[in-house]
Amino acid sequence: MSQPVLSVRGAEKSLGGNPILKGVDLDLYCGQVCAVLGPSGAGKSTLLRSIAGLEALEAGSIISGGQSWDDGKHSTPAEQRRVGVVFQDYALFPHLTVEKNIAFGLKGSLAKDAARERVAELIGQAEISALAQSYPHELSGGEQQRVALARALAPRPDIILLDEPFSSLDRRLRADLREQTMKVIREAGAAALIVTHDADEAFETADKLLLMEDGRIIQSGSPADVYCHPVSISSARLLGDINVVTGTVDRARIATLFGEIAIPDMQDGSSVNLLVRPEALRESETGAEFTVEDIRIRQGRQRLRATASDGGRWIAELPLAHPIKKGETLRLALDETAISLLTD
Amino acid sequence: MRAPGPGPAVFGSLAALVAAGPILAVAWIALTAPWGDYLLHLLQTRLTGYVLNTLIVTSTAMVLAGGIGTMAGWMIARLDFPGRHIFAWALALPLAVPAYVAAYGWLDLTQAAGPLQTPLREAGLTGLADLLPVVRGPLGAGFVFAVTLYPYVYLIARQAFSELHPDMQNAARTLGASRWQTLTGITLPLVRPALAAGLALVAMESIADFGAVAHLGAPTLTVGVVRAWAGAGSVADAARLAVVLALFAYLAFALERQSRARARFGQTSGGRRQPRLIRLTGAKSIIASLACLLPILFGLAVPLGRLLYLAMTEPAARGVMDGLTNSLALASVTAILAALLGLGAAYAIRSGTAFGVLSARLASLGYAAPGAVAAVGALVLFAGLQALLDSLWGGRFPVLLTATAGALVFAYLSRFAAVAIAPAETALAQVTHRLDEAAKTLGARRRRIAAEIHWPLILGGVGIAALMVFVEVMKELPATMILRPFNTDTLAVIAHNYAADERLGQAALPSLIIVLATIPAMILAARSLTRGASR
Numbered sequence: 034m035s036q037p038v039l040s041v042r043g044a045e046k047s048l049g050g051n052p053i054l055k056g057v058d059l060d061l062y063c064g065q066v067c068a069v070l071g072p073s074g075a076g077k078s079t080l081l082r083s084i085a086g087l088e089a090l091e092a093g094s095i096i097s098g099g100q101s102w103d104d105g106k107h108s109t110p111a112e113q114r115r116v117g118v119v120f121q122d123y124a125l126f127p128h129l130t131v132e133k134n135i136a137f138g139l140k141g142s143l144a145k146d147a148a149r150e151r152v153a154e155l156i157g158q159a160e161i162s163a164l165a166q167s168y169p170h171e172l173s174g175g176e177q178q179r180v181a182l183a184r185a186l187a188p189r190p191d192i193i194l195l196d197e198p199f200s201s202l203d204r205r206l207r208a209d210l211r212e213q214t215m216k217v218i219r220e221a222g223a224a225a226l227i228v229t230h231d232a233d234e235a236f237e238t239a240d241k242l243l244l245m246e247d248g249r250i251i252q253s254g255s256p257a258d259v260y261c262h263p264v265s266i267s268s269a270r271l272l273g274d275i276n277v278v279t280g281t282v283d284r285a286r287i288a289t290l291f292g293e294i295a296i297p298d299m300q301d302g303s304s305v306n307l308l309v310r311p312e313a314l315r316e317s318e319t320g321a322e323f324t325v326e327d328i329r330i331r332q333g334r335q336r337l338r339a340t341a342s343d344g345g346r347w348i349a350e351l352p353l354a355h356p357i358k359k360g361e362t363l364r365l366a367l368d369e370t371a372i373s374l375l376t377d
Numbered sequence: 378m379r380a381p382g383p384g385p386a387v388f389g390s391l392a393a394l395v396a397a398g399p400i401l402a403v404a405w406i407a408l409t410a411p412w413g414d415y416l417l418h419l420l421q422t423r424l425t426g427y428v429l430n431t432l433i434v435t436s437t438a439m440v441l442a443g444g445i446g447t448m449a450g451w452m453i454a455r456l457d458f459p460g461r462h463i464f465a466w467a468l469a470l471p472l473a474v475p476a477y478v479a480a481y482g483w484l485d486l487t488q489a490a491g492p493l494q495t496p497l498r499e500a501g502l503t504g505l506a507d508l509l510p511v512v513r514g515p516l517g518a519g520f521v522f523a524v525t526l527y528p529y530v531y532l533i534a535r536q537a538f539s540e541l542h543p544d545m546q547n548a549a550r551t552l553g554a555s556r557w558q559t560l561t562g563i564t565l566p567l568v569r570p571a572l573a574a575g576l577a578l579v580a581m582e583s584i585a586d587f588g589a590v591a592h593l594g595a596p597t598l599t600v601g602v603v604r605a606w607a608g609a610g611s612v613a614d615a616a617r618l619a620v621v622l623a624l625f626a627y628l629a630f631a632l633e634r635q636s637r638a639r640a641r642f643g644q645t646s647g648g649r650r651q652p653r654l655i656r657l658t659g660a661k662s663i664i665a666s667l668a669c670l671l672p673i674l675f676g677l678a679v680p681l682g683r684l685l686y687l688a689m690t691e692p693a694a695r696g697v698m699d700g701l702t703n704s705l706a707l708a709s710v711t712a713i714l715a716a717l718l719g720l721g722a723a724y725a726i727r728s729g730t731a732f733g734v735l736s737a738r739l740a741s742l743g744y745a746a747p748g749a750v751a752a753v754g755a756l757v758l759f760a761g762l763q764a765l766l767d768s769l770w771g772g773r774f775p776v777l778l779t780a781t782a783g784a785l786v787f788a789y790l791s792r793f794a795a796v797a798i799a800p801a802e803t804a805l806a807q808v809t810h811r812l813d814e815a816a817k818t819l820g821a822r823r824r825r826i827a828a829e830i831h832w833p834l835i836l837g838g839v840g841i842a843a844l845m846v847f848v849e850v851m852k853e854l855p856a857t858m859i860l861r862p863f864n865t866d867t868l869a870v871i872a873h874n875y876a877a878d879e880r881l882g883q884a885a886l887p888s889l890i891i892v893l894a895t896i897p898a899m900i901l902a903a904r905s906l907t908r909g910a911s912r
Contacts, residue, residue: 111817124811138819
């Protein structure tokens with residue numbers, strides 16, 4: 034791959050005495066959409082704010098296009114970095130019309146006519162032509178989000194950062210807007226970093242996924258790779274529910290309630306964790322017996338909480354074709370190709 | 378966030394110094410100065426009366442103003458009737474009438490030789506004439522304060538009533554409560570903290586007043602302070618009385634603060650949709666319109682009408698033009714300085730640093746200090762400064778600091794800093810740090826952020842702040858009485874002096890000019906508040 038447009042190395046930052054970033058490394062490439070996923074308090078927003086220049090690092094470095102933006106001592110102010118930011122609450126200027134909000138970042142860098150043209154282009158792209166003269170408080174949440182995005186993209190930044198950009202929208206709108214937003218961002222060709230705590234959102238938007246926990250990036254890679262090959266239980270949990278089976282290898286096998294599973298290339302006696310996603314379980318006459326405790330229908334599938342014969346609690350996701358009732362007993366088998374293995 | 382520059386903190390501490398300085402000076406001199414005979418004499422004779430009058434006047438004013446203000450606020454927030462839109466801001470107008478002006482009008486109208494009683498007496502109906510109430514004494518003063526100060530309760534109550542989630546009352550109705558039960562069991566308890574805040578303002582103003590209680594023969598502690606200085610010439614005795622007075626005022630102030638803290642819990646979150654107004658028709662609508670008209674008549678039209686009649690029938694007072702010039706000059710200068718101070722303090726609060734916030738909050742305390750206290754404090758401070766300069770200079774320092782316009786403006790600032798801080802703070806509160814950050818990421822530097830984001834958003838609030846301080850200074854009497862430079866009378870002082878001589882015909886014109894000068898500012902401020910509430 035080409036040179037990264039932005040490199041963060043060993044970023045450290047504390048707020049109010051609490052360490053928030055504990056050595057974060059990150060590379061952004063042109064045209065790539067990167068999602069940082071993590072629980073609240075993981076330091077995602079602080080990382081984003083440090084890249085934007087709204088926070089100064091205490092140690093580590095941020096380099097963009099060969100220029101140092103932050104070396105832990107000197108920090109280039111935000112207004113000189115020209116990074117596009119879509120804030121969580123959008124932060125539209127309440128006293129300026131949609132058009133003037135979008136034009137704000139163009140002043141000084143573009144001639145008046147060129148600026149007007151650029152604003153018109155963005156307004157068209159965001160499909161908000163009818164709202165050009167409206168004020169922010171007259172817009173719906175989705176419209177405000179589109180204005181915020183257009184405003185951030187107006188000066189054609191190389192890097193665009195989005196802080197939980199869809200979190201305040203309702204679900205249906207979120208999906209539509211997400212699609213439109215990603216289209217606009219990809220057309221702009223900038224390197225994008227999206228911060229989110231929503232795994233679905235991260236999967237739908239990102240080319241590259243970074244899992245963040247407690248001030249550190251704990252795993253990064255393509256969404257599929259990160260999903261299928263988690264490096265730890267906690268990184269697996271960030272992406273969704275997971276069942277964990279712990280066992281000891283005996284003659285290259287491990288005993289589970291689904292029967293013995295082959296674990297090649299492992300020394301006898303070593304302890305392993307098997308991570309089983311809920312969708313890796315399926316109904317089978319020959320499977321292990323479970324009692325259903327609770328059922329939730331979600332996106333056309335049913336998600337069960339069930340207790341195994343050994344008392345272990347499991348989560349399984351099955352097709353809705355055959356609805357299951359609470360209290361029912363059923364037999365579940367394991368798709369061995371869909372489990373991942375973690376050694377201590 | 379990067380550490381803010383020194384600006385906000387400096388402004389905040391300056392505001393705190395100006396506002397809190399006089400109060401601290403009063404406390405210091407009260408504790409340290411030798412006890413004079415005057416105060417002992419006062420303790421034995423008048424102090425009980427002062428305290429008693431203060432209590433009666435204040436509680437009467439609170440009860441009446443509470444009733445009028447709550448009623449009016451509820452009607453405007455909940456009912457629809459002819460003239461509602463005009464009443465909505467017109468009900469705030471009596472605030473432009475200083476209590477002493479209303480007192481002149483009401484006493485002249487209702488006294489034994491006034492136009493109400495005279496025809497009855499001439500017709501031989503002396504018994505009936507004797508039955509007519511005369512607006513005089515502590516109860517009369519309470520009435521005058523009620524009809525001029527009820528807008529404080531009205532404005533706050535109206536906002537509280539319209540902010541209540543309509544579903545709250547709907548829920549009560551669906552649970553079987555009658556309209557009356559809903560009002561007394563749900564609505565009133567929910568707005569009670571807001572009402573208490575309004576009432577506390579009424580109390581603070583009543584306690585601080587000098588002109589009305591002096592004219593109506595109900596001398597309160599404020600009168601005592603002014604007399605101790607102007608009559609007996611004793612700063613120490615004035616300061617000791619001022620401490621007692623300040624205690625009363627802070628009691629009311631504490632009530633207001635506490636109510637406001639609780640009011641936050643009382644407000645409901647979620648959908649802020651406007652409740653549907655109950656449309657009145659027929660006799661009910663006429664009664665509602667009349668009920669809204671009455672307070673405006675009592676607080677504004679009746680006393681001003683009487684004064685207007687007097688002004689037109691009696692020979693004019695002398696020195697009114699000079700008084701107007703002095704009043705306008707003092708009010709404008711103070712308004713501009715206070716707006717700047719308020720803005721600086723608001724920025725100090727926004728900076729979020731402990732020091733900035735503390736000092737700006739300290740500055741707000743000045744509002745609780747009655748004008749007489751602020752004036753005595755300024756007197757003490759400037760006298761101390763003069764003494765210091767004299768000793769440094771080794772003789773009489775050329776600038777006579779006491780009894781100059783400077784000391785007076787300082788006292789005004791001390792008293793009214795809070796009036797300017799509140800609107801500036803509200804305005805600045807909508808300028809979130811997020812907006813600064815958004816502007817920065819779009820390449821804007823500090824100066825552009827200030828000019829294009831902050832300034833347009835706070836201009837309105839700063840303007841309101843200046844207007845409100847202007848109005849307050851135009852009306853101010855006790856501090857002006859104590860500190861005015863020799864031969865520099867303001868309209869308020871001229872009016873008071875004539876009224877004290879029972880020459881109401883001459884007091885009328887300056888009184889009317891004060892109201893005329895403050896009404897446009899009041900309308901602007903009230904309308905912008907109304908707009909803000911209905912948005």
